[in-house]
Amino acid sequence: MRYARLLGLLAALAVALVPPAGAREQRLTRSLTADRAAVTDLLARIAVNRDATWQWERTMQHQRTPSEAGVSAIRSVPYGRWVLALWRQRALAARRQAMNPPHKRAWVCIHRYEAGWTDAGGPYYGGLQMDVEFQTTFGRGLYRRKGTADHWTPLEQMWAAERAYRTRGFWPWPNTARYCGLL
Numbered sequence: 001m002r003y004a005r006l007l008g009l010l011a012a013l014a015v016a017l018v019p020p021a022g023a024r025e026q027r028l029t030r031s032l033t034a035d036r037a038a039v040t041d042l043l044a045r046i047a048v049n050r051d052a053t054w055q056w057e058r059t060m061q062h063q064r065t066p067s068e069a070g071v072s073a074i075r076s077v078p079y080g081r082w083v084l085a086l087w088r089q090r091a092l093a094a095r096r097q098a099m100n101p102p103h104k105r106a107w108v109c110i111h112r113y114e115a116g117w118t119d120a121g122g123p124y125y126g127g128l129q130m131d132v133e134f135q136t137t138f139g140r141g142l143y144r145r146k147g148t149a150d151h152w153t154p155l156e157q158m159w160a161a162e163r164a165y166r167t168r169g170f171w172p173w174p175n176t177a178r179y180c181g182l183l
Contacts, residue, residue, distance in 0.1 A: 035077055038077045038080070039074055039075065039076075039077060039080050042074065042077065042080035042081065042083075042084055043071070043072065043074060043080070045084050046071060046074075046080070046083055046084050046087050049084065049087035049088050049090070049091045050065075050067055050071075050087050050090075050091075052091040052094075052095070053065055053087065053090045053091045053094045056091070056094035056095050056097070056098040057094055057098075058141065059098050059153075059155060059156055059159055060094075060097065060098050060101075060159050061141070061159065061163065062094075065090055065094075071083060098155060098159070099155065101155070101158045101159055101162045102162060103158075103161075103162060103165060104158060106170065106177075106180060106182055107128065107157075107158040107161055107162075109176075109179075109180035109182075110128055110161075110170075110173050110176045110177060110180060110182075111127040111128055111154075113175075113176040113179050113180070114127060114128055114129045114173070114176055115127055115129055117150075117153075117154045117157065118150045118151075119150055120148065120150040122148075125148040125149040125150045126148070126149030126150050126152060126157045127149075127154060127157055128149070128157050128158070128160075128161050128173070129173075130149045130157070130160065130161070130172075132148065134160075134164065134172065135148060135149050135160065137164075138160045138161070138163040138164045139152070139156070139157075139159075139160035139163070142156055142160065169183075170182045170183055171183070
């Protein structure tokens, strides 16, 4: 009798501990739904960092970092986190490089003697006093998207000047470059 009660109690306990037939499927469904939501969130965050990387690369007129076509096919949360970390690193590196053009001090010095970054008094525009031919030669994409240099950010103006420097040095600014000790 004692054993019968003990066995009955154990059987009742076992029944209580065993989940209902559909419970496991419900947990799996909830888990898959949570994973899909996490992957969707990761894809959005990856896109933000990828776009930031490309924006900085466009500012510097560097070739765009390729993006794997399979990024949108990410199914695994750990892999998605890895891809996100990769694009974050790329965005930070591109931003750091864009914020520091090679001759930044020289461009700031030239700007100090030239005009304000938003100077629209043609025929020369912006803080480095670039004429339209100069702008279309060394900042064609910027000129197409934003107009004259007075609509460009100071960094964009410096990067256009940096492209000119590669072929012409500081000679487009002969007087101010001399004042700054560059010629």
